[in-house]
Amino acid sequence: MNRAMLEKKRASGAQAFMLENIKQSLLEKDIQPSIVNQIIAQLTPNLPFLKPSDIESTLVSTMAAMIPTAGFEINKRKSGKIIAVVGPTGVGKTTCIAKLAVISKLLHKLDIGLISIDTYRLGAIDQLKIFSDVSDIDFLVAYDAKDLATMINKFRHKDIIFIDTAGRSQNNTKYLQEMKTVLSTVNVAETILVLSASGASATLLDTAKKFGIFNYSGLIFTKLDEAVTYGNILNVANRSQAPVKYLTxxxxIPDDIIAADSEHIANIIYSGKVTAS
Ligand SMILES: Nc1nc2c(ncn2[C@@H]2O[C@H](COP(=O)(O)OP(=O)(O)OP(=O)(O)O)[C@@H](O)[C@H]2O)c(=O)[nH]1
Ligand SMILES: [Mg+2]
Incomplete structure (x- = not known):
């Protein structure tokens, strides 16, 4: 073997070693192996041309491209755009709605209506009632589908109507179907699935799949402050192809919420640290 061949062999050995290290570090962030392999496959042909200092930003950009994000679009005011929030128990749905309602009202000067159809959990209505009194946001409770249509009609001139729903296990198909039936009686513009970022990967993926019956158009990840790794945001967003809208x-209320941005989320996943922007 001549010198040039030896050099080439050494370089490809060093590259393989580097790729293996990168792969391990991505797996430690709880990114699913199949997604890690996709990231590595994209990085591999570019690696010989990257300065070591550029590898990190390339990885972040590669991940960012895999995380769809979006905000809420209010194209027309006063037309009662309905946004329903669904998800498993205790993930922070009601808190999220409270944060979004305050931000929409104070920052964007939007007229907000809140409706709770969570007449299942004891205290659920009081939670939003107290909040709506303090923040001076109109709030109504709907006990059934007929009620819901009446409440929506009352709020028809609002800019946004948020519907808070009861938390349900993804395995309780009967309750999920019931809720879907109630929501389908009104013209919901967006259904947002709320998930806790601190949940286990398999559980989150299963939940995102089973809540698919709602045809959700966006995701909110909560409790980032309680999570240890953030790879699940990528796992779920990539699998469901639903845009991430907010992180909490x-x-x-209302401080602890961040509008989603792909590059920012990729940075959080890569660094393992939550920064405000
Ligand atoms: N650490 C942390 N706690 C949160 C966050 N969001 C909500 N919580 C807390 O989580 C708990 C449950 O929040 P809720 O908003 O009632 O959750 P929910 O999904 O509406 O619950 P159910 O309606 O019972 O299904 C409360 O103690 C919230 O203060 C967050 O981003 N971080
Ligand atoms: Mg709730």
């Missing part, structure tokens, strides 16, 4: 990182 604490209990404070």
């Amino acid at each position: 990182n604490g209990q404070v």
